[in-house]
Amino acid sequence: MAEMREWQNHRGLVLGSVKGFDLIECEKCKFKHIVPIPTPVELEAVYRQEYYSAEKPLYLERVREDLEWWNLVYSERYDTFEDLLPPHRRRILDVGSGPGFFLLHGKQRGWQTLGIEPSAQAAAHSRELGLEIVEDFLTEQTAKQLGTFDVVHMSEVLEHIADPKEMLQIARSLLAPEGLVCVVVPNDYNPFQYTLRTVCGYEPWWVAPPHHINYFDFDSLSRLLTISGFKVVLREATFPIDVFLLMGDNYVGNDALGRQCHAKRKVLERNLSEAGMTDLKRRLYQAFASIGIGREVQIIAQKE
Numbered sequence: 001m002a003e004m005r006e007w008q009n010h011r012g013l014v015l016g017s018v019k020g021f022d023l024i025e026c027e028k029c030k031f032k033h034i035v036p037i038p039t040p041v042e043l044e045a046v047y048r049q050e051y052y053s054a055e056k057p058l059y060l061e062r063v064r065e066d067l068e069w070w071n072l073v074y075s076e077r078y079d080t081f082e083d084l085l086p087p088h089r090r091r092i093l094d095v096g097s098g099p100g101f102f103l104l105h106g107k108q109r110g111w112q113t114l115g116i117e118p119s120a121q122a123a124a125h126s127r128e129l130g131l132e133i134v135e136d137f138l139t140e141q142t143a144k145q146l147g148t149f150d151v152v153h154m155s156e157v158l159e160h161i162a163d164p165k166e167m168l169q170i171a172r173s174l175l176a177p178e179g180l181v182c183v184v185v186p187n188d189y190n191p192f193q194y195t196l197r198t199v200c201g202y203e204p205w206w207v208a209p210p211h212h213i214n215y216f217d218f219d220s221l222s223r224l225l226t227i228s229g230f231k232v233v234l235r236e237a238t239f240p241i242d243v244f245l246l247m248g249d250n251y252v253g254n255d256a257l258g259r260q261c262h263a264k265r266k267v268l269e270r271n272l273s274e275a276g277m278t279d280l281k282r283r284l285y286q287a288f289a290s291i292g293i294g295r296e297v298q299i300i301a302q303k304e
């Protein structure tokens with residue numbers, strides 16, 4: 001029997017417990033998150049020094065290895081921004097800009113770019129690429145020195161943040177009228193994962209405290225954007241990589257197999273791109289989004 005858990009202003013059914021944290025379906029926040037929520041001081045230590053060296057040691061190497069594919073992903077995102085914005089509006093802020101390749105792609109197609117990134121290693125790497133980076137967390141305080149933007153991009157950020165609503169409000173304050181926010185987060189507790197748990201005996205491997213605090217899906221992220229003063233204009237999934245698990249390739253904890261599955265997905269997407277089928281692929285992934293499928297939730301929303 002699931003029990004209720006209350007912690008500070010949060011309250012909800014406990015869906016599971018990992019590493020001393022309870023994961024709740026929070027009735028106050030209307031999305032799933034762990035409790036207790038780590039403090040800003042605890043999170044600061046993790047992301048300034050440890051994250052890319054301890055938690056993601058292979059990350060930079062892999063991004064470089066996958067760069068051709070990443071650039072396909074990035075070009076679709078910039079295409080969408082350029083479709084939605086008039087041609088003179090090309091200022092972008094990347095929050096949690098990591099190694100900088102997303103901004104580099106934008107710079108090369110004429111965007112005015114700025115990154116904000118707390119990891120010393122990732123910021124240094126970005127500067128080697130010739131990018132301007134503020135080495136810090138995005139807070140109400142640090143936001144004041146950044147300026148105004150037409151797009152605020154946050155990929156793989158909101159799941160790590162103690163107060164994602166506050167983060168979206170800060171993003172909103174940085175946007176010019178009708179500016180866009182692009183948010184990418186894992187699509188957790190999705191129907192494929194549900195199947196894997198109930199039929200195939202999988203544990204919820206995607207629950208990863210303290211790094212992942214929040215667990216979104218298309219609807220809960222859309223709702224959070226709406227109450228934060230945005231109008232959702234595009235919901236698009238990324239490839240549902242968990243389909244490999246459903247087909248019997250258990251890559252959980254098996255890095256080599258995980259890379260093989262990822263390589264197949266890259267082949268699929270490259271083939272469609274080379275055939276001029278990017279538009280069809282995107283409509284397929286938008287259809288996935290409409291039924292809650294996909295490994296990541298990607299939402300573009302406009303400031304109201």
Ligand SMILES: [Zn+2]
Nearest residue numbers: 010026028029
């Ligand atoms: Zn809550």
